[in-house]
Amino acid sequence: MISRCNISEIIALYVFSAWYWFVEWITRLFFLKSGLSGQVFLRCEGRTALITGGTTGIGFETARILLSFGMNVIIGSNLSSAESEKCLLKLRSLYPKSKVEIWYIDLKCMSSVKEFAEKYLRSGLPLHVLINNAGIMFAPHEITEDGFESHMAVNYFSHCLLTKLLLPVIKQSGNSKCKARIINVSSCLHFLSQIDFSDLNSLISYCPHHSYMQSKLCQVMFTLSLNRFLKISNCPVLVHCIHPGVIYTNLYRYVWWAKYLGPILFQKPKIGAEVAVYAALSENLENDGGKYIEEYVDVKPSNYSKDSELQSRLWNETWKLLQPWCDEVDDIPSDVSSE
């Protein structure tokens, strides 16, 4: 495997992240002390949310806040049943009346995603909020059994497939007064990325930094394309994406220095979870979808991500590669950018 790591790109990544980290601290210190308090949310009681990767980090805290708001929560996780049981006990001890379940999903494996979606559709549960949160970062090179690079599989392709397969129930669950929402947990690092269409799955050359950033850029572009398609089709569903902040979690397991500096310098998972909950439930975001949100503010995503030709190219490539797992559901056309 050829290394495609470019030292100037990696320096840019660290300088950019440090700048974001600094601005976030200043914002939190002086302007955003109150977190979610003061925000107006949609009705939550009895509504159902599904979150991937909700047993640790930002996902766990997001699930916890949604339960505290009275939502029913399904967590998609790759933990063993014994570990899932421990996590369930923890959540149920915090919110004894809550309805929470953990269902197995391995986002590296598209047939597992399909099985999960089929189980969900069979369950008859509604789906008001889907949070595509699970992710990996800077992992060693791995091509999954389906032929996807692991960052692209876990962070991007699996979530596209999950969303597509669950779209019928998401559409049914929303209405014009209270739309259903799909939230993609992306990253500010998408600003530094461009897609390598000639080697989307790093079959020729690999750099973990490039693959992570590319997967996060793909999530932003998917958000914009899917939201446009749902708007054109008059569906009561909004799609947003977020950067949760620089948060100390297991995501940094492949960053050697993070275990020393992360606990002191980075934010707590609750801070990132609050941004996800804001995107999922805030009344401020009910009118229009396709927003990229940082610190409770919708900001412009990168110019690259807004390019409609590139969006269309990614969209077509994505559904072509996912075709083996989604032939039975054809809710999404192969090209939406021109509509």
Ligand SMILES: NC(=O)c1ccc[n+]([C@@H]2O[C@H](COP(=O)([O-])OP(=O)(O)OC[C@H]3O[C@@H](n4cnc5c(N)ncnc54)[C@H](OP(=O)(O)O)[C@@H]3O)[C@@H](O)[C@H]2O)c1
């Ligand atoms: N933390 C930050 O500073 C930061 C910044 C920007 C964006 N984000 C994004 O925030 C999201 C949440 O990350 P986090 O910081 O909370 O990290 P985390 O604690 O490591 O959470 C990631 C979750 O994804 C799950 N996951 C990973 N591979 C999976 C697979 N194959 N199948 C099913 N689940 C899988 C993990 O489960 P296991 O641990 O059991 O594998 C874990 O529960 C990610 O999308 C990340 O890119 C985080």
